[in-house]
Amino acid sequence: MRRKVTLKQIAKELDISISTVSKSLRDSHEISEETRAKVQAFAKLYNYKPNNIALSLKNKKTKTIGIIIPEIVHHFFATVISGIEHVANEYGYNVIVTLSDESFDKEVINLEMLASGSTDGFIMSLSKETQLKKDFHHLEEVINQGMPIVLFDRITNDVFCDKVIIDDQLAAYNATEFFITNNYKNIALLTTVDYVSVGKLRTEGYLKALANYNVSPQENLIIKIEDIDHCQDQIVDLISNNDIDAVFAVNELFAVTAIKAINKVGKNVPNDIAVIGFTDGIISQFSTPTITTVSQNGIKMGEKAAKMLIERLEKEEEDEQYTTEIIETDLIFRQSTKT
Amino acid sequence: MRRKVTLKQIAKELDISISTVSKSLRDSHEISEETRAKVQAFAKLYNYKPNNIALSLKNKKTKTIGIIIPEIVHHFFATVISGIEHVANEYGYNVIVTLSDESFDKEVINLEMLASGSTDGFIMSLSKETQLKKDFHHLEEVINQGMPIVLFDRITNDVFCDKVIIDDQLAAYNATEFFITNNYKNIALLTTVDYVSVGKLRTEGYLKALANYNVSPQENLIIKIEDIDHCQDQIVDLISNNDIDAVFAVNELFAVTAIKAINKVGKNVPNDIAVIGFTDGIISQFSTPTITTVSQNGIKMGEKAAKMLIERLEKEEEDEQYTTEIIETDLIFRQSTKT
DNA sequence: TTTCAACACGAAAACGTTTTCGTTGCGATT
DNA sequence: AATCGCAACGAAAACGTTTTCGTGTTGAAA
Missing domain, CATH: 3.40.50.2300 (Response regulator)
Structure with missing residues (x-):
């Protein structure tokens, strides 16, 4: 096993000082051409690489x-x-x-x-x-x-x-606006609990869009999901008990879960209910149907x-x-x- | 701005030596209780943390x-x-x-x-x-x-x-065997070019399973994909020109692409053609239909x-x-x- | 009073660099 | 012969630790 070689070892081997070795390797003109060449050849032969830790220090x-x-x-x-x-x-x-x-x-x-x-x-x-x-x-x-x-x-x-950051609020606004201007009437929101900053902002964007178009928000169409693993039932409830034609989800996991829930109750995406997600990830690209989404680069x-x-x-x-x-x-x- | 404090600074401040400071902080019994306490209090006050780089060196x-x-x-x-x-x-x-x-x-x-x-x-x-x-x-x-x-x-x-590693060959063998023993007759393979070690091994497992059950491999049912972005057409060709009832794909991207291709030619998964993928990733879990897969933990x-x-x-x-x-x-x- | 151990602490080396500041030796200039 | 300048190199500090090996002081034992 050939351990890493240090300046000190090179110096000893060539019987010169550490400083001379260091300077030679950095091509200092303080050192004669001859010595420089000798040191550099030796260093190359022994594959000298300066120690990062020592440099950092x-x-x-x-x-x-x-x-x-x-x-x-x-x-x-x-x-x-x-x-x-x-x-x-x-x-x-x-x-x-x-x-x-x-x-x-x-x-x-x-x-x-x-x-x-x-x-x-x-x-x-x-x-x-x-x-x-x-x-x-x-x-x-x-x-x-x-x-x-x-x-x-x-x-x-x-x-x-x-x-x-991305402008979470604006992005959510735009998504919601798309629904509104395309004549969707009952737009549900799947979001996170409020302390997650991005969830909160996206919720605000959704609400802002509604307000701007004089659509009054419906409490029961907004679900704040805490536990992502057990949200499916919540979503199924939402869809079966309300007359929804669009869903805006603040992440793609919520979106794909929504789509599965929608299929489960026998409805079709996008014909019965349209869905927009957030984050352009693998899921959005490969789920069936593929999911319209806010890209977050x-x-x-x-x-x-x-x-x-x-x-x-x-x-x-x-x-x-x-x-x-x-x-x-x-x-x-x-x-x-x-x- | 309060720069990071060092042993030297503590030593100077308390008018003792660096060694004493170091030993005090490591609770050495070489140092009197009194000094130890004093140093430790000071260190805590100034939030002393040993420098990782120096330690590494x-x-x-x-x-x-x-x-x-x-x-x-x-x-x-x-x-x-x-x-x-x-x-x-x-x-x-x-x-x-x-x-x-x-x-x-x-x-x-x-x-x-x-x-x-x-x-x-x-x-x-x-x-x-x-x-x-x-x-x-x-x-x-x-x-x-x-x-x-x-x-x-x-x-x-x-x-x-x-x-x-996982036993790529065995895993592929098992997947293929599942198809064979469940009476699937024409099992296609979507794999990578041979120099990718895992692709090669999985291909071997597929072939081994066929051989073991006396199914002769069909050249035209095996596709070695080089460019993942433009493989869809290749797969569509495969499916439309051959009488296939099962597809084994060596990764989940191939698997989901196959499913999309199958849908494209108007066939159904799993009723017309069954699909097994490799790697239990997001895609397998969330695509529609969800994909049977070899889990690679x-x-x-x-x-x-x-x-x-x-x-x-x-x-x-x-x-x-x-x-x-x-x-x-x-x-x-x-x-x-x-x- | 002398000797010894225990105690409390400090000096210095070591890790591997880079860089500043000498210090040689030598040829050239007065 | 004395001085200067330069080329070529080395010593040492510095970065922040830990650890080994002193060293001085104290109290007790002989």
Whole structure:
């Protein structure tokens, strides 16, 4: 086994000083051509690569970005990571990924863990529990220590930092508006409990659209789902007991579940009831019928977040000006709606 | 802004030596109760956390695992990462994730990058290009330097290291056998080009099952798909020109595409043609009809891989005995087959 | 009074770099 | 012959830890 070779070993082997080796490898003109060539040849032969850890310690920069997200087995988050990773790679950064599993405590632990020197900054999306508790001390602590954070999607306005979001409210408004202007009369809403920031915003967009078109919202057409695994019955109830002709779901799981429920009660999508979902994921693309959806471009969000973070990391002046970037969304029309 | 505090700063502030501070924080009985208490209080007040980088340099251990996979926007890989991350977390490790994008060069670059001190070991699944080139020098180089690698799913037998796989051949055999014993006569196979190791193995399992039951394989019922984005026409051709009653697809994308093609030519799944896919992902669970599939437990694979790697990392003796762990698979019956 | 152990603490090395600031030796200039 | 300048190299600090090995002080035992 050939262990990794260090400057010290090269120096010893060639009987010169460590400094000379280091300088030779960086092609310093302080060192004679001859020595440089000799050292470089030797280094190449022994496949010398500078030790990242030592460099990090010296430079006080790890060239590493910490990602903290609620879960990874989730198409949207996976696309965001993909976007981040590619930009990071391009700029010579690596990414450490940790999962909060929607737990406040895990989020805190992971953040503190990585903040102890492992990363230069963070890109994160808040756990449900964090959003529920509204406790952001861990974020503030880290920011206070000079490590930048970029929040995406599940953000909070209580923390001052860069953010990347879609306009959830507007997107929901547009989807709802589409239904209204296409003469759908009874538009149901499948949403989350209110403490999930994006769920709340999408609900607001739905309500705003109704209000704007003088449609009075019907309490019984709005379902706030807490437990995604056991919502099917709720939805079946909704559909069988109400005269609904459209459903707007704030995520694609709710959408596809709705479609299954609709089929279950013997109705057809989109002829009896049209459905629009949120997030253009695998499900929307491959379910039958394919689902019309609000595209939430995870790749772009990840790319943008990574660029914002790296930009902040690489400029030396501490800029106290934070920005919130809004990624545009589109309605992608598929088979679950008629045009 | 309150920068991170170091031992040196604490020492200076309390007018004692760095060693005393370090020992106090580690509760060494070399130090008087009094001093210990004083230091600990001070450290807590200033929220002292030891610097991971410095520790890594000292201990020659990063407590970090490198993951290199072809892509992350892929349910299976996401589940594997999830499995790895949770086990890693449990043992106090972090994970750095990099993507090869199916490119040999990127795989090499990422591997070398992380091997320069950033991680203690690797968990990886080979890129298509690597499998095609059959060039594994980068892996051998890293292993030679004493860094353990665990390969999963897309592996090679040309490298000696720990591996985690499913028995692809057996799983495919079982799926095919199910068709045969349930009286399906013309079983088509949708598979990948041969250099993808898992595709090849699954093809072999299919052929083996046919052979075992004295069913002669029909060339025209076997399609090797290179470009997943433009395979629909190929599949439509297959179905319209042959009298098929069953389709075995080596991944779920092929399976769902087959179903759509079958519907397109006016036939019904499962009544006219039954379909079995591979990988129990989102698509299989939510498409209509839901798809009977070979479950390939990504979580378990990730967990197992992580455990194998960490175990090897934490035992001091260099064990030259490598093992290949086989994760069991099951046929999960859903609506795309009749029983 | 001397000796010894126990106690409490500090100095310094080590991990692998980079970089600043010397320090040589030597040929050229006065 | 003395001085200068330059080329080529080395010593050492710094990054933040941990740990080994002193070292000085104290109290008790001889």
